[in-house]
Amino acid sequence: MSLKHAMLGLLSDGPASGYDLLKTFDVSLANVWTATQSQLYAELGRLADAGLIEVTAEGPRGRKEYAITEAGLTELRRWLTEPSPSHPRRSEMLLRVFFLNQLSPEQARAYMRGLAENAEREQEQLSRLKEVVGQGKDALSVYGMIALEWGLRGSALLSEWARWAETEIVEHAGSTPGTQPPGSTPACTRET
Amino acid sequence: MSLKHAMLGLLSDGPASGYDLLKTFDVSLANVWTATQSQLYAELGRLADAGLIEVTAEGPRGRKEYAITEAGLTELRRWLTEPSPSHPRRSEMLLRVFFLNQLSPEQARAYMRGLAENAEREQEQLSRLKEVVGQGKDALSVYGMIALEWGLRGSALLSEWARWAETEIVEHAGSTPGTQPPGSTPACTRET
DNA sequence: ATAGTCATGTAATGAGTTACATGATTGC
DNA sequence: GCAATCATGTAACTCATTACATGACTAT
Numbered sequence: 001m002s003l004k005h006a007m008l009g010l011l012s013d014g015p016a017s018g019y020d021l022l023k024t025f026d027v028s029l030a031n032v033w034t035a036t037q038s039q040l041y042a043e044l045g046r047l048a049d050a051g052l053i054e055v056t057a058e059g060p061r062g063r064k065e066y067a068i069t070e071a072g073l074t075e076l077r078r079w080l081t082e083p084s085p086s087h088p089r090r091s092e093m094l095l096r097v098f099f100l101n102q103l104s105p106e107q108a109r110a111y112m113r114g115l116a117e118n119a120e121r122e123q124e125q126l127s128r129l130k131e132v133v134g135q136g137k138d139a140l141s142v143y144g145m146i147a148l149e150w151g152l153r154g155s156a157l158l159s160e161w162a163r164w165a166e167t168e169i170v171e172h173a174g175s176t177p178g179t180q181p182p183g184s185t186p187a188c189t190r191e192t
Numbered sequence: 193m194s195l196k197h198a199m200l201g202l203l204s205d206g207p208a209s210g211y212d213l214l215k216t217f218d219v220s221l222a223n224v225w226t227a228t229q230s231q232l233y234a235e236l237g238r239l240a241d242a243g244l245i246e247v248t249a250e251g252p253r254g255r256k257e258y259a260i261t262e263a264g265l266t267e268l269r270r271w272l273t274e275p276s277p278s279h280p281r282r283s284e285m286l287l288r289v290f291f292l293n294q295l296s297p298e299q300a301r302a303y304m305r306g307l308a309e310n311a312e313r314e315q316e317q318l319s320r321l322k323e324v325v326g327q328g329k330d331a332l333s334v335y336g337m338i339a340l341e342w343g344l345r346g347s348a349l350l351s352e353w354a355r356w357a358e359t360e361i362v363e364h365a366g367s368t369p370g371t372q373p374p375g376s377t378p379a380c381t382r383e384t
Numbered sequence: 385a386t387a388g389t390c391a392t393g394t395a396a397t398g399a400g401t402t403a404c405a406t407g408a409t410t411g412c
Numbered sequence: 413g414c415a416a417t418c419a420t421g422t423a424a425c426t427c428a429t430t431a432c433a434t435g436a437c438t439a440t
Contacts, residue, residue: 111273
């Protein structure tokens, strides 16, 4: 239940309305955590009920400004220091790679090439972003820079890996769709 | 809705029962896509209703063996060639990094250190796995090796990044919990 | 006989998405 | 006056998790 903690985190920086938070999710947290408007307002209600946040002001158009409470801050720090659950093992990208033998080698290479191109575009965007905020007036905090660096290194890795993989996929016999023998699914066993 | 495609992918390799698929998810796909038993049986029903798979045999204990149909194969290949939706922008790990200023620098470094250690453990496991399947009797397909290589490179990157980040976190004034000024949330704007 | 594994299902709950619905205020 | 933006909420649906429930077969 990380939406809750994302919201507590944002409110720990100062009071805000649901509308404000929504915008923050769209810009600051866009690459880290996404949330929809419906979700946000529902969760605001729940957090307020639980006493982790409270309404501190009401403005025009029914605007309600929320602030984090002491209990909320405590919960935020508790979450930050609890042992991380291992990262979610679910990647549509890899799932496709796993079943790429259903396509022709040429189509499979095209898939990897597409991944590489996307990664390169993302890398470019992040590089520009780094320059913009790097020495801008609203300098990133250390932690923002660390997160940005992750994006940068990650997209570089993705494009390198995809380019490498492309060269690994060569013409293969016996894998024309429908003719491969059963039992040939690639194994990627977890050792527990 | 990738569970559907994961199941079609597995069945494209040969007929199997729900029970068989469950085991395959636990071993072969453990690092790529997870599924629970409830989910699996429910989805089998839906896929059969949709005509993408069909029951080809019944065994003891009510065992039902399913096989992919032509329609299912077509759907699988369609999914493999459709443009990839951009990867899910939701990472609990990064979310925590973003709000690490709520902790003391020492605690924040401990968090990064924990990430690095986990990554190093994973890297070791994958290395061993690579050796085992690398020249074993049930050799990995090219695609399985490509996926494994991603895991290997990814965990190496994670540990390097986390170790680097640890050195970036130094003692800071004004960030004792509760005393930082509003408006200092790190920005990581997406450029759209 | 009885423990282990094979084998399938249902119910409750939580989390997330899309679409719908409504209305106030501000700037031109 | 009107368009844009501010602002909050509800409803229906899908996806995933956990727990519960049941029973057949196999090997010792």
